[in-house]
Amino acid sequence: MASATAPIRVGLIGYGYSGKTFHAPLIRAVPALDLRVVASSDPTKVRADLPGLAVMADPTAVAMSDGVDLVVIASPNDTHAPLARLALEAGKHVVVDKPFTLDLAEARGLVALAQRQGRMLFVFHNRRWDSDFLSVRKAIADGVLGKVRHFESHFDRFRPQVRDRWREGAGPGGGIWYDLGPHLVDQALQLFGLPDRVTASLARLRTGARSDDWAHVVLEYPGLRAVLHASMLVAGGSPRFVIHGEAGSLVKQRLDIQEQQLLAGMVPGAPGWGADPDGIAIHDCTGAVAHAPAVAGDQRRYYEAVARQLTQGAIESSAALEALQVMACIEAALISARTGTSVALALTAEERDVSRFAGDGSVSLERRPLNWTHIPCP
Template sequence: MASAPARIRVGLIGYGYAGRTFHAPLIRAVPALDLRVVASSDPAKVWADLPGLAVLTDPATVATSEDVDLVVIASPNDTHAPLAQIALEAGKHIVVDKPFTLDLAEARGLVALTRRQGRMLSVFHNRRWDSDYLSVRRAIAEGVIGKVRHFESHFDRFRPQVRDRWREGAGPGGGIWYDLGPHLVDQALQLFGLPDRVTANLARLRPGALSDDWAHVVLEYRDLRVVLQASMLVAGGSSRFVVHGEAGSLIKERSDIQEQQLLAGMAPGAPGWGEDPDGIAIHDGSGAVAHAPAVVGDQRRYYADLARQLVQGVVESSAALESLQVMACLEAALIAARTGTSVALTLTPGEQDASGCG
């Protein structure tokens, strides 16, 4: 009998909100992955959740450890590029939490290094496996509202008080557009491919805000407009998705529940995991409304797919190219908001090949 393939040894850098809430539980839920070590400035916090796990305070040591095959970078945004470079130069495969980097130039440098090293680079776009997005994607693919002409996606929070944390600070990579914008952009590109141009408006609406806490971005296509909205001042009443097509409209009211389940301590894959009680409402234009059940979400699939590729020895370039495209849209929105203009993406023909459309 052939022996089972070796498990992929994982080092996780960062045990803040993203590392603790998402990465560690999802990694541990995939049998092919073996979480070996965490880099954290607060070892006690790690050991409270993961007793006995190796914890180091120096991220670079984890990024270069001989006991690690895959380095997951879930540290503050301005550390993503330098830590990714260290890990790649040490011959590691890498996962980088969103946003990939601070700008497109940094992203290009890392993609080039990835190719030279023959390693895998993937950005943690876990929201591709959210029930809300999967439900809307299925309905669009089935043609229930015909050709889509208007697509509206909201990713909102209600946090009226500014928190003392780097995500809301004035430093590089802070603000809601770099926090939630990558999810909004990535989902849109997966559905529709690259836009022709981008327009944007970013604002600070909360008293004492140090970085943008409201974003309204429009991706412009020849016969489609994609509206991406994020805010820290939405207490309710705003639909997650609103989509209008030539044969009708669809509404997805509530968001995926996996983040709430993780925060409540539910193990990924436990009974009820990702099950969304809020289906889709489909309006046909005559006043009739049909309802379709939501697709079950499962963010474990992000790490399961990545582990499968690594176990099989497959190194795909599409994930790295898709990460460049997301960064190009994020950066174009920043320029558009600053200049008040409509901005084209600055991608080369080669960088446009893996649009992820369809």
């Protein structure tokens, strides 16, 4: 466990889109964290944004540095597992950007290693603190929809041209399901827990696509279907969330704005940070529509929770186990899309049980069955 008084020294591996846009600003916005060094092949870019910060060309040097307590890995997906393994073996706590690993076996290996080393292992599920998700979570928890029967979550973009970047390439970990699927899955699991089965279809729809750029995945629960969808060919008209329950329906049109704010250079926590002008619409059984303001988002809370866990929490945490469960769903969808079958999660009974970590202060939204209140139609 880190000191409760001294700042936690952080080393960031990778200064591409995720490292530059998300990790560095969010880390620097949390007083308990002290970003000390960045590993990047482009030191000029890092120094332009973060003058005076140490930059190393070799990511392994950061992973093993005596000058850091927490290693944040924001490098290409196929490097996540080997770099995380190296950092854990060097006695560091680790945050890994999503996807956690390329498959469930790698994820299991890292979780076991973290437990042996007595170190904390987290995955960057920052979208738990998006305004859109927090708004629908509150509506469901408040019971305004009654028992939820259909949950639909879209993470759509309009990028018709295939770009020359590893995320869209044919290599390991490329494609939209590895990129956006972890966010969609993690949010669904936070709301509903583990599904019984996963049914998926993945496709390459853009001309020249080298990896999947369209994903449609259904998580099957008793009496509930959760539809997770991502596409690179949606110019507009696709709601972020559509939820149907026994007492009404909810529509949330637009995505959380924190990514756009970060791209525009806004400092996390500045006035207007996370404020979402797009509220939610609730349709009741009479046809009436009520509108409610969105809950403000704040992805700083992810790193605040990491810092709190490192200074106050027990070493064993639900964070790594929840990340393992997300990977089980990611892998089940890949198998389903390849075989054309519905696939059960390949998890042990112990891996399914996060309840034993209740109250450990981990990086979670206190996942538990929501207290639905049925509101009958008159």
